Structures are given as structure tokens and as C-alpha cells.
Amino acid sequence: EAGVAQSPRYKIIEKRQSVAFWCNPISGHATLYWYQQILGQGPKLLIQFQNNGVVDDSQLPKDRFSAERLKGVDSTLKIQPAKLEDSAVYLCASSPENFREYFGPGTRLTVT
Amino acid sequence: QKEVEQNSGPLSVPEGAIASLNCTYSDRVSQSFFWYRQYSGKSPELIMSIYSNGDKEDGRFTAQLNKASQYVSLLIRDSQPSDSATYLCAGIVYNQGGKLIFGQGTELSVKP
Numbered sequence: 001e002a003g004v005a006q007s008p009r010y011k012i013i014e015k016r017q018s019v020a021f022w023c024n025p026i027s028g029h030a031t032l033y034w035y036q037q038i039l040g041q042g043p044k045l046l047i048q049f050q051n052n053g054v055v056d057d058s059q060l061p062k063d064r065f066s067a068e069r070l071k072g073v074d075s076t077l078k079i080q081p082a083k084l085e086d087s088a089v090y091l092c093a094s095s096p097e098n099f100r101e102y103f104g105p106g107t108r109l110t111v112t
Numbered sequence: 113q114k115e116v117e118q119n120s121g122p123l124s125v126p127e128g129a130i131a132s133l134n135c136t137y138s139d140r141v142s143q144s145f146f147w148y149r150q151y152s153g154k155s156p157e158l159i160m161s162i163y164s165n166g167d168k169e170d171g172r173f174t175a176q177l178n179k180a181s182q183y184v185s186l187l188i189r190d191s192q193p194s195d196s197a198t199y200l201c202a203g204i205v206y207n208q209g210g211k212l213i214f215g216q217g218t219e220l221s222v223k224p
Contacts, residue, residue: 040120042200042214043156055209091155099146099204099212103155 002026004104006092012110018080021107025073025094031055032069033101034077035091043091049075082111113138116203118215126223131188133218135201138182141213145184147175148200150217156200160186191222 005024013019025032030051035043046065048055051072060067064083069075079086089108093101115138125131135145144163148156162168162175162184174187184203188195198217205213 040216042116042202042216044214045211048209048211050209056207056211058207099144099210100158100161101212103157106155 004092004094004102006090006104006107008107009105010108010110012112013082015084015111016081018078019082019109020076020078021090021092021109023075023077023092023104025075025092026096026102029094029096029102030072031095031097032075033091033093033095034067034075035093035103037089037091037106039088046077079109082109084111087111114215115141115205115213116201116215118199118201118218120216121219122221123218124221124223125191127191127193129191129222131191131195131220131222133186133188133199133201133220135184135186135215136182137184137203140205141203142206142210143177143179144204145175145177146202146212147173147186148202148214150198150200152197188220191220193222193224196220196222 032049034046037043046060047057047067049069067077089106091106092104095101147160150156160175162177168175172189176185198219200217201215202212
């Protein structure tokens with residue numbers, strides 16, 4: 001079974017630029033999550049999708065972050081404009097059932 | 113109080129010893145817990161879940177839940193250098209369908 005795929009794996013941008021991350025979940029997993037993990041901290045949920053719909057986006061900074069899940073499969077997370085404090089690893093996870101989450105390899109973002 | 117708290121460590125144990133990793137949680141967190149292991153530069157992977165009071169064993173790993181004390185622990189018996197990683201404790205907060213809340217993680221180093 002193929003795992004969760006993410007791209008790019010690494011990204012370096014300057015502050016105020018925009019960036020987008022892509023995630024392809026495990027086939028058949030209805031739930032998709034985006035997490036932000038700052039160095040030395042645990043992952044923090046940004047947004048949770050159930051099929052096409054948003055279940056929880058309470059911790060997504062909506063003035064600069066946006067996310068969508070196309071046709072209930074792939075998802076993109078965008079940051080525009082980026083700030084220095086956005087430097088983190090962005091993890092995508094998918095789940096066949098609540099809370100049994102499988103994580104992708106992550107995208108390491110550096111904002112300079 | 114943070115919803116899920118862990119000592120960041122590092123915790124250093126000699127090879128073959130028992131490693132004890134601890135986690136406390138607030139009233140907001142439901143009493144279902146997950147332990148994830150995260151190797152440096154890698155994504156988290158689920159190693160144990162525990163839903164009821166008491167102990168749950170899986171190979172060299174034992175998860176313990178004490179609801180009265182709001183305390184969760186993970187014991188690793190016969191620790192190996194390959195167990196060196198950050199261990200993340202996560203609980204569920206039921207808000208808008210429920211989401212995992214992670215502690216900051218405890219770094220474990222097993223010395224040969």
C-alpha cells in the first residue's frame with residue numbers, strides 16, 4: 001500500500017512570498033489533515049477535511065493560509081504572504097477512521 | 113495548563129534498560145491516547161494507543177493510563193539504540209468532531 005505523498009520535500013522562500021504544498025493521501029482514506037510542526041514542538045492541526053468538506057479549521061491563520069481538497073482526494077495548502085514564523089515542517093496525514101493517522105514525509109519550509 | 117504536556121528531555125538510558133516516558137493532560141482532553149515515535153527528520157508513526165485505565169502491552173512497549181491522576185506513560189523494555197527518537201503523546205479534544213492534540217515530545221537517547 002502506497003503511503004501519503006507530499007511535495008515538495010523542501011522549500012526556501014523569502015518573507016512575503018507565496019508557497020503551495022501538495023498532498024496525496026492513502027487511497028480510500030476519507031479524512032485528510034494538515035499539521036504544522038515547529039522545531040522542538042509537537043504537530044499542531046491546521047485543518048481537517050472529511051471527503052470534500054472542512055471539519056475543523058479553527059487553528060488555520062485564514063488571513064494568510066488557505067487549503068482545499070479537490071474531489072475528496074488530493075489537497076493543497078497555500079501560504080500567502082509568508083512570514084518568518086511560518087518556518088516549519090508541514091505534515092499531511094490521512095486516516096481511514098478517526099485518529100488512526102498515517103503521516104506523509106512532510107515539507108520543510110524555510111522563510112528567510 | 114497545556115492540554116497535553118511532556119518533558120522535552122533529552123532522556124538518556126543505557127542499552128537494555130527500561131525507558132519511561134510520561135505525559136499529563138488537562139480536563140479538556142478525552143481519555144483516549146496515542147503514542148507516536150518520530151525519528152529525526154522523519155514523520156511521526158503510531159506505535160501504541162490506549163483507551164481504558166490500566167496497562168496495555170505490545171512487545172517491548174507498555175502504555176499505562178491513570179485517569180484519576182490524568183497521567184499517561186510509555187515504557188520501553190530492553191531499550192535499543194534504534195529506539196532513540198522523539199516520542200509524542202497525543203490525546204483527543206472533542207470540538208468540531210474531535211482532533212488530536214500533541215504534546216511537545218520527549219527526546220529519548222539510548223546509549224550502547
